[in-house]
Amino acid sequence: MNIKLYELREDEKLALAEVMARLGAGAASSEIEVDAVAHELTLESAGDLRGFDAVVISGRSAMTAEVLDRLAELGVKYLATRTVGVDHIDVACAHELGLRVCNTGYPPEGVAEFAVMLMLIVLRRYKSTLWRQQVNDYSLGGLEGRELGRLTVGIVGTGRIGQQVARILGGFGSKVLGYDPYPSDAARAAGIEYVPLEELYRRSDVVTLHVPLTEKNRGMIDAEAINQMRDGVVLVNVSRGELIDVAAVTSAIEFEKIGALAMDVFADEGGIYHESRVNDIIRNRDMAYLRQFPNVVLTPHMAFYTDTNVNSMVEQGVQGVIAMAEGPGSWASEV
DSSP, X not given: OEEEEOSOOGGGHHXXXXXXXXXXXXXXXXXXXXXXXXXXXXXXXXGGGTTOSEEEEOTTSOBOHHHHHHHHHTTOOEEEESSSOOTTBOHHHHHHTTOEEEEOOOOSHHHHHHHHHHHHHHHTTHHHHHHHHTTTOOOOTTOOOOOGGGSEEEEEOOSHHHHHHHHHHHHHTOEEEEEOSSOOHHHHHTTOEEOOHHHHHHHOSEEEEOOOOOTXXXXXXXXXXXXXXXXXXXXXXXXXXXXXXXXXXXXXXXTTSEEEEEESOOTTOTTTTTSOOTTSOOOOHHHHHHHTSTTEEEOOSOTTOSHHHHHHHHHHHHHHHHHHHHOTTOOOEEO
8 A cells, every 4th residue: 555644754764663663664575665754745746646645734735626636636535634723624525535534532631731731821811921921020919810620620521621621620639521412421420410512501601612614503602602600711722723702702711701712723723823933924813813812822832732642643644645555444434
């Protein structure tokens, strides 16, 4: 099998070498060949895929119908993404073309820990504290925080990451509510009390999002949802920026309905996050405006970024392709 891996970062090279060594890839007798490149898979770059059975991408390669049609035309049968989310792939189109698709399910601890870290950062007003220290202002006025263990946290989406967030919050002593269209006993065992979404909004001091992006939940945190929440609610999003109605959230911050906002993701973040843009004009006015608030923390889509997860994403990307090719009974997270 010939696999083309796109978007290879420097920090992924060692993990890929270890995966290839375990597979014996590159050896004369090996049945697995992996060719890795740093650039994204686009319609223009797809021309070098002739003779390849599979591609492995990350989140920056947009798999539109046009690109997928080109892959099928070139004989590609399998597509794996080194991400949990698949909103950058037209999955329905891939299926129509006979392409099999899988994502990765890296360990949930890294993202869950990051989400709780963001809660603590905004609850203890660390952004303002850090700003003051840059000018030797060590006063306390305006920096009084809140204790996480005394708050109720609502988790929207109680999959593996949401459950891990609940376990961590249990150590703080927080009351944990949860909403998910598909409740699970595992989530209940993690300390989550299931309630309707409207009740979660009404009772929670902190609302944290852990759901994939779909057309049904795009912009789910809108004016109507925010109006159901407590005054001064803390909102955390480490999932997808498009879950947030930016205009509604910005207005709620201006009028102090939202007490704090922490987001690791942002709508239209492509070409900004994971790039050095220090000398550039950033053409995302919503991002620039929100960033200036003292009670808003934006991080550059890095909740996933741990050594454990990087290794897991590379391994599962390659192994997912192999597993799909081996057929039913494999561990591939096929979508």
